[in-house]
Amino acid sequence: MPSQEEIYQKVSATLVEALNVEQEEISPTATLQGDLGAESIDFLDIVFRLEREFAIKIPRNELFPESIFQGDPDFVLNGKVTQKGLDELREKMPFADLSKFEQNPELTALSDLFTVQMIAKYIQRKLSA
Amino acid sequence: MRLKDQVALVTGGSRGIGRGIVKAFAAEGAKVAFIYKGSQQAAESLAVEISAAGGLAKAWQGDVANHDEAMKIVELVEAEWGSIQILVNNAGVIRDGLFVAMKPEEWNVVLQTNLGGTFNFCHALAMKLARQRKGRIINISSVAAEHTNPGQTNYAASKGAINSFTRALAVELAGRGVTVNAIAPGFIETDMSENVRNKAGDLIKKMIPLKRLGQPNDIAKAAVFLASADAAYITGQVITVDGGLSLGAVAV
CATH class of the missing domain: 1.10.1200.10 (ACP-like)
Known part of the structure; x- marks a missing residue:
């Protein structure tokens, strides 16, 4: 390896x-x-x-992942990713560093991951x- | 020579408009691989004719409606000549007849050849062109997409879809420097239009402001332009080449 x-x-x-x-x-x-x-x-x-x-x-x-939240209100509320959404992200993208994103989880900033x-x-x- | 040393692939290249495009591309210095389905003799004579004129063209047999064959042909052409830069989706068929009497097979073969063939070769080449960050796709449509006569629901649908497909694909590939355009020919003097020409007779010329039928070379010249560096800033367009037919004027 x-x-x-x-x-x-x-x-x-x-x-x-x-x-x-x-x-x-x-x-x-x-x-x-x-x-x-x-x-x-x-x-x-x-x-x-x-x-x-x-x-x-x-x-x-x-x-x-293109549409990780599928417009689900449990995951995104008022343009911000919810706690549940962050958990989903952690599970789907364990290789991504969420530390910065978590501070201001705007959906539009998702691509910065x-x-x-x-x-x-x-x-x-x-x-x- | 506007297409010097470029490799072009033209479907439906042995006869009609495609034959005109193959000849014009070869005359501009391109190496032209052209696909034919059944007209072996016409295909062979075309390759010989071009060679005698100092150009380079090679015929490949295949059915554009078959995705696997399209992939295979692209692979074989690139193995022989290297990367393809220009694709012309010209292969097309008609199965005219009033809709109420149209058989599903007549609908399917027209859609699968005209639209499906365009999909198949674009699919085989799009990523390759995108990676080269250079490429031209030219789809041969028809004025029938917008101005249609009775008996062409299948053909008009296939050509209208090609126009929309052209615009949609242009948007996806533009960022990679690949342009996608269509040419919409009017009445061109080919075997395919023979029936309509015979039926309509002199009426056709009255409908064409420039007062003559189009020749394959009229379309070929537009194709050379779209393939050349001169057309670098044109994408997602349907260029009508019809002597003014679609203006809808009737000579009095």
């Missing part, structure tokens, strides 16, 4: 190719949409490339599973 550092390097290289960005723009906390300009088709491309790079299968909606580090952590879990 590759080391954490090796996984991170490979994830970075994958993002450079998929998003057509410079290596310097990649950092652990860089967000895919906000910082690296990813659009919906890019998320699919990233998934395809990671599958090939790490020889793994990534089920749809596992790494980048998708960072370079999040992908690397997902891959680590996947490879060690």
Whole structure:
């Protein structure tokens, strides 16, 4: 199994190719949409490339869940993710770092969870599973 | 040469409008892979004709309505010539007849070939073009999508769907530098339009302000433009090439 550092390097290289960005723009906390300009088709491309790079299968909606809350009022109220919603996030995305998001859980900020580090952590879990 | 060294794939390329597009692309320097279903002789003669003119084109047999075949052909063409940059979805059939008497098979074959074939080849190529961050998709529609005659519910539906599909796909691929456009031909002098032309006779010319039927090359020129660097800023459009037919004027 590759080391954490090796996984991170490979994830970075994958993002450079998929998003057509410079290596310097990649950092652990860089967000895919906000910082690296990813659009919906890019998320699919990233998934395809990671599958090939790490020889793994990534089920749809596992790494980048599209509509995790399905408009359920238990999960989201007045544009904010509820405690129940946060629990759901923790369960569905155990590889994501929620510490910052929890402080102000605006639904619109959900995409900020998708960072370079999040992908690397997902891959680590996947490879060690 | 506006398409020098680019690899193009044209479906329904052995006859009619497709044949015109294959010839025009080859004359502009593209390597052209074209698909034919049954017209082997026409396909072979076209490849020979283009070769004699100093161009490069190769015929591939396949049914555009079959997704697996589309995937396979794309793979084989790329193995031989490298990445494809231009896709023209031209293959189309008609099964005209009044709706009340239309058989489900007549509906299905038209939708599966015209719309399904367009889906199949776009599906086989979209991600590849997106990854290249460069590509042109040109779907051949028809004025019948908007201005239709009795007996074409299946054909009109397939072409209307192609127009909507063109716009929807254009939005998805634009961020990756891939443009998706359609051309809507009017009455073009091909085998496919022969029946209608025979029935309508001189009336057709009265309906066309430019006073002549279109030739495959009229459509091919628009296709070359959309495939070329000149059209880099055009996407999601349906370009009508019909001599003014769709303006609805009748000469008096």
